[in-house]
Amino acid sequence: MSKAHRGHGIDELTKKGRGTCPVCKRTGVKLLYEVQVGDKKHEVCKQCKAAIAHGKKQEEIAVISS
Numbered sequence: 120m121s122k123a124h125r126g127h128g129i130d131e132l133t134k135k136g137r138g139t140c141p142v143c144k145r146t147g148v149k150l151l152y153e154v155q156v157g158d159k160k161h162e163v164c165k166q167c168k169a170a171i172a173h174g175k176k177q178e179e180i181a182v183i184s185s
């Protein structure tokens with residue numbers, strides 16, 4: 120597998136995949152990670168993906184998926 124989240128892999132994305140994370144509200148972070156919430160997918164940053172995977176940030180997830 121190539122580095123899908125680095126370098127050439129993200130060159131073609133708008134602003135190289137950067138934006139505002141819906142979970143932590145930080146701007147200019149790379150939103151390259153999908154989290155499944157119910158039947159929807161959300162693009163979040165690396166830190167939030169990790170936090171969600173560990174069962175944290177559940178309140179924020181509930182907000183953005185409502």
Ligand SMILES: [Zn+2]
Pocket residue numbers: 140141142143144145163164165166167168
């Ligand atoms: Zn985030």
